[in-house]
Amino acid sequence: MFVNEKFRYEMPVKIEFGAGKVDHLANYIDEVRGNKVLIVGDQGVLHAGIIEKVEAPLKKANIPYLVFNDIGTEATIESVDKAYQLAEESHCDVVIGVGGGSSLDIAKSVGLLLGNGGDIRNYVGLDKVPTQGNPxxxxxxxxxxxxxxxxxxxxxxxxKKVKLSVGSMFNCPTIALVDPELTxxxxxxxxxxxxxxxxxxxxESFVNKETQPISEALSKEAMKLISRSLRLAVVQGENLNARKDMLLASTMxxxxxxxxxxxxxxxxxxPLGAKFNIPxxxxxAILLPEVMRFNLIGNTKKFIEIAEIFGEEIAGLSDREAAERAVNAIKKLNEDIGISQNLSDFHVKEEDLEEVAKEAMLSGNTPINPVKPTVNDLINICKSVMV
Ligand SMILES: [Fe+2]
Structure with a gap:
């Protein structure tokens, strides 16, 4: 079983968690010494009235702000360019991202650029950001x-139909304001x-080669919360306890x-998301059970733990059989929450898979996977979720 005995753990983000936390937003602007705010929020957030919940405490405290919402379903380089230009021209010194990953990734990029200058394309890759950006x-x-x-x-x-990743501890937000009411x-x-x-x-963090005691504890608790509450959050959207569990799980x-x-x-x-527009x-969700099946022999004990967390009965089973129950548990979860799609639903064809697999081999996540794959292994994983 992989658990690294020597490790580094770093978490520079302050976390403010709880229902109604957004009402105190002005205090956090003060805390980061912000004078003028750029709010980055997508159309969904705008239509759900969530932007208003972010604006209200700023208005009350007379904190000047602008809203940037020229964002599609994905965070594009072009949106980052536009948002940064707006922030700079308007002398905004703090950025609030509100929404899903796209809004938050654009907000983080703008903060990074306000502090470091230049073009976001210069910071693509791992540890390419010289210093902390604006809050x-x-x-x-x-x-x-x-x-x-x-x-x-x-x-x-x-x-280019590719996704680019910026990875740097200087790209972490200053404060994560995690309010389950907003979900x-x-x-x-x-x-x-x-x-x-x-x-x-x-x-994936729990079973990979970089796992260590602190991340392992966080992963385990996150999986317990998801096992307990994802189904409920899907079928009872208004269930605040289920929403709290899910948001805490996602944070952990x-x-x-x-x-x-x-x-x-x-x-x-x-690469599948970028080439075929799959959320x-x-x-x-489509890939996870088959990736787990592929990884079973690389970290069998951990998969047994996952099976137990998801309530599988494993008494009397061999280690291999018990670990396989983890795959069944995740398949059942997908079914229960209405995820039944496969890659063919997004017009992925077998002849596309080699290019996808070759790109996936270059990911930083591949060498730390519990089983070292070949291009053919990756093609076979995709083939098994084609239909
Ligand atoms: Fe992800």
């Missing part, structure tokens, strides 16, 4: 990406897919993988 307050409205915690931003280059209106399908993204984070999973990184589901999810959480 960013990240307010998630989905319980999945964990972008409010992490050093990673994933940005789309639409012309109450998230529709069932988005609750399901973003919840599976959170689960994939917790699980991000605290785990921010240090350890992930595994093959994410290695494949990034990130959904493609992870």
């Amino acid at each position: 960013v307050i990240a307010i998630p409205t989905t319980a999945g990406t964990g972008s409010e915690i992490t050093r990673f931003s994933v940005l789309s280059d639409k012309t 109450l209106t998230l529709p069932p399908h988005l609750t399901a897919t973003t919840g599976m993204d959170a689960l994939t984070h917790a699980l 999973a991000a605290m785990a993988f921010n240090t350890t990184r992930l595994g093959l589901a994410h290695s494949l999810a990034i 990130h959480g959904l493609v992870n």
